Amino acid sequence: MGATKSSEFSAKENLLAKYAKALGHPARIAILKLLVSKSTCQCGDIVEELPLSQSTVSQHLKELKEAGLIKGEIEGAKVCYCIDEKEWKKAQKSLNQLFDSYKGCNECC
Amino acid sequence: MGATKSSEFSAKENLLAKYAKALGHPARIAILKLLVSKSTCQCGDIVEELPLSQSTVSQHLKELKEAGLIKGEIEGAKVCYCIDEKEWKKAQKSLNQLFDSYKGCNECC
DNA sequence: TTATTGTATCGCAATATTACGATGGAAAAT
DNA sequence: ATTTTCCATCGTAATATTGCGATACAATAA
Numbered sequence: 001m002g003a004t005k006s007s008e009f010s011a012k013e014n015l016l017a018k019y020a021k022a023l024g025h026p027a028r029i030a031i032l033k034l035l036v037s038k039s040t041c042q043c044g045d046i047v048e049e050l051p052l053s054q055s056t057v058s059q060h061l062k063e064l065k066e067a068g069l070i071k072g073e074i075e076g077a078k079v080c081y082c083i084d085e086k087e088w089k090k091a092q093k094s095l096n097q098l099f100d101s102y103k104g105c106n107e108c109c
Numbered sequence: 110m111g112a113t114k115s116s117e118f119s120a121k122e123n124l125l126a127k128y129a130k131a132l133g134h135p136a137r138i139a140i141l142k143l144l145v146s147k148s149t150c151q152c153g154d155i156v157e158e159l160p161l162s163q164s165t166v167s168q169h170l171k172e173l174k175e176a177g178l179i180k181g182e183i184e185g186a187k188v189c190y191c192i193d194e195k196e197w198k199k200a201q202k203s204l205n206q207l208f209d210s211y212k213g214c215n216e217c218c
Numbered sequence: 219t220t221a222t223t224g225t226a227t228c229g230c231a232a233t234a235t236t237a238c239g240a241t242g243g244a245a246a247a248t
Numbered sequence: 249a250t251t252t253t254c255c256a257t258c259g260t261a262a263t264a265t266t267g268c269g270a271t272a273c274a275a276t277a278a
Contacts, residue, residue, distance in 0.1 A: 003263055004236060008160040009135035013142075017135040024130030025266085026118035029207070033122075036211045044224065051117040056267050058226060063265095077224055077275045082214050092208040098138070099201040102145045105191050112233055113266065134236085153254065165237050167256060172235095186245045186254055 016098065019091040022067030027052060028060050032083070035070060041080045125207065128200040131176030136161060137169050141192070144179060150189045 006014050022028060027050060034046055047057045061081060064070045068087040073080045115123050131137060136159060143155055156166045170190060173179045177196040182189045 004134065005160065006135055009139055013135040013138045017133055017138050020129045020131075020138075021133030022129075023204075023207075024126055024133040025113065026115055026122040026126040027266090029122045029126050029129075030118055032207065033210075036207070041214060047224095051114065052266095053268055054225075055227080055269075059266080062226085074225095074274095079225065083211050085211075085213065088208065088211060092205070095132075095204055095208075096201065098132075098141065098145070099197065099204075101142075102192050102194075102197060104194065105150060136236090156255095161236095162238055163255075164239075164257080168236080171256085183244095183255095188255065 012094075016094045018067055019069070019094060022064055022069055025060070027057075028064055031057070031060055031064065032069065035081060035083050041082045044078045046081070121203075125203045127176055128178070128203060131173055131178055134169070136166075137173055140166070140169055140173065141178070144190060144192050150191045153187045155190070 009017075023032075030050060031046055034049055035041075046061070047054045050057055052060075061070070061072065065072055068084060069091060070081055071084045073082075118126075132141075139159060140155055143158055144150075155170075156163045159166055161169075170179070170181065174181055177193060178200060179190055180193045182191075
């Protein structure tokens with residue numbers, strides 16, 4: 001065993017988990033912060049800003065891309081990584097839906 | 110290698126990643142939904158609601174507890190699991206801080 | 219053409235996660 | 249006192265993640 005039983009859960013639960021999982025590593029948080037902070041998308045310098053090798057950063061970018069949170073477009077020699085606005089908002093909404101559904105605990109704890 | 114280089118990132122980045130990581134599995138999302146939906150905290154029946162064994166559920170609960178999102182109090186023979194309201198709100202705030210910091214992308218992508 | 223530059227990907231090693239059955243232990247019920 | 253119930257933890261196996269160097273590859277520069 002060891003494989004996650006994703007198929008046993010709802011699509012919504014899996015989607016939310018997918019977004020959260022992508023956010024579940026400090027390097028990916030740092031990358032997203034960098035992408036967010038730049039109004040320009042010249043993002044080839046992410047590697048220089050992080051204490052990780054180029055191949056590791058590239059892998060984290062891949063995971064963020066697969067989760068949908070960012071997109072990468074080839075621009076000549078370089079690649080331009082950007083937040084995917086639509087998915088970004090969707091992720092925020094999904095997460096807040098869960099958080100907001102908690103209305104406090106009655107007479108316990 | 111293989112160990113996460115947490116120490117190379119800021120406390121804030123690590124905290125946010127910790128919350129997100131805890132949310133990064135559909136079973137844990139499902140558990141949180143159950144805890145949220147019940148106004149009462151009689152939570153020993155989580156196992157029955159999920160397609161996972163008792164030991165696996167217990168482990169997921171432990172992870173949620175370690176991330177701070179829930180707390181468990183022994184109540185006689187049973188254990189009462191609840192959302193930790195304070196941490197719950199802190200997690201939501203941290204996540205939204207990141208999401209809200211994105212103001213759209215200028216002339217690219 | 220031949221470098222050079224910017225990225226992606228492969229292959230590997232270390233570590234972490236996921237899942238389960240078995241076992242243990244504490245409180246409640248019999 | 250014995251059994252039952254509820255839950256945590258141990259041990260183990262399967263799989264996934266993290267990280268890096270080496271390499272490949274495409275576009276630009278020389």
